[in-house]
Amino acid sequence: MHFSDSKTLITGGLGFIGSNLAIRLVELGAEVTLVDSLIPEYGGNLLNVESVKDRVRINISDVRDEHAMKYLVQGQDYLFNLAGQTSHLDSMLNPYPDLEINARAQLSILEACRHHNPGIKIVFASTRQMYGAPRYLPVDEQHPLAPIDVNGINKMAGEWYHLVYNNVYGIRATVLRLTNTYGPRMRVKDARQTFLGIWIRNILTDRPVLVYGDGNQIRDFNYVDDVVEALLLCAASETANGEIFNLGADDPTDLKTTAGLLVQLAGSGSFQLVPFPPDRKSIDIGDYYADFSKIRKALGWQPSVPLGEGLRRTLAYYRANGAYYWGES
Numbered sequence: 001m002h003f004s005d006s007k008t009l010i011t012g013g014l015g016f017i018g019s020n021l022a023i024r025l026v027e028l029g030a031e032v033t034l035v036d037s038l039i040p041e042y043g044g045n046l047l048n049v050e051s052v053k054d055r056v057r058i059n060i061s062d063v064r065d066e067h068a069m070k071y072l073v074q075g076q077d078y079l080f081n082l083a084g085q086t087s088h089l090d091s092m093l094n095p096y097p098d099l100e101i102n103a104r105a106q107l108s109i110l111e112a113c114r115h116h117n118p119g120i121k122i123v124f125a126s127t128r129q130m131y132g133a134p135r136y137l138p139v140d141e142q143h144p145l146a147p148i149d150v151n152g153i154n155k156m157a158g159e160w161y162h163l164v165y166n167n168v169y170g171i172r173a174t175v176l177r178l179t180n181t182y183g184p185r186m187r188v189k190d191a192r193q194t195f196l197g198i199w200i201r202n203i204l205t206d207r208p209v210l211v212y213g214d215g216n217q218i219r220d221f222n223y224v225d226d227v228v229e230a231l232l233l234c235a236a237s238e239t240a241n242g243e244i245f246n247l248g249a250d251d252p253t254d255l256k257t258t259a260g261l262l263v264q265l266a267g268s269g270s271f272q273l274v275p276f277p278p279d280r281k282s283i284d285i286g287d288y289y290a291d292f293s294k295i296r297k298a299l300g301w302q303p304s305v306p307l308g309e310g311l312r313r314t315l316a317y318y319r320a321n322g323a324y325y326w327g328e329s
Contacts, residue, residue: 183224215256248290
């Protein structure tokens with residue numbers, strides 16, 4: 001992958017995945033611009049790019065600002081479009097911001113590219129949530145789409161805008177449907193981004209991990225470095241244009257086992273099985289794990305960090321830096 005001297009724009013660049021991607025792109029010699037609104041609920045944190053803060057350009061603006069995006073896309077070779085409202089529960093409690101960020105703003109970003117930089121290559125971060133409750137496992141890209149919350153509906157619209165602009169206007173775009181991404185720099189003060197975040201915080205602050213239901217729900221997890229690799233492979237590949245790819249893992253694991261592994265690796269803490277809160281039970285999808293053979297065959301992507309190793313690295317990061325993240329505003 002040749003990103004040296006390329007001009008790269010990352011929306012949501014101060015967030016979890018965006019900041020890890022930014023650090024990797026700086027290592028590869030790219031000229032990186034990060035766009036982030038720093039709205040507290042959405043996970044952006046300046047500490048995330050502390051190690052490269054003098055080697056990236058940071059623009060504090062909102063992807064809903066059409067005028068800002070028209071300016072920012074100009075001259076860029078790549079756009080990693082990662083900005084989004086990620087909380088499924090928030091999308092049900094207050095659906096309008098989710099609609100504005102995950103759907104309408106995506107359309108205006110694509111319009112900015114069409115009018116001001118039609119040669120840009122875009123990789124859009126989507127979600128497995130749009131599959132809804134799986135009808136079969138593992139879930140491949142041909143699985144019917146049946147989102148069970150507002151977030152899934154709007155993310156589905158966002159990804160299809162990208163595909164339409166690829167197919168109609170030639171704005172090269174690839175869609176990645178992410179599963180449970182975890183690792184350093186993820187939001188840990190609550191469960192808005194991933195339940196593993198609040199689990200990590202609870203383990204390291206001597207609070208029990210709460211596992212909803214019987215804990216037998218199966219999930220697949222991707223360490224953030226593996227997700228960054230997938231994003232870069234999609235950006236570098238012309239054969240990926242117009243394609244949708246699932247990410248996934250070789251070792252899907254039930255939540256009870258995952259919580260036990262976390263306690264074991266930390267050498268402390270505990271977990272408890274508790275009943276589902278009604279608001280979460282209504283949007284739970286049951287078991288889920290993906291078939292990622294399409295991206296493996298097309299681009300050679302394969303997750304390289306097993307769950308145990310990824311959790312060990314994540315615990316080490318938050319042991320060293322947790323105080324900055326527990327209290328993030």
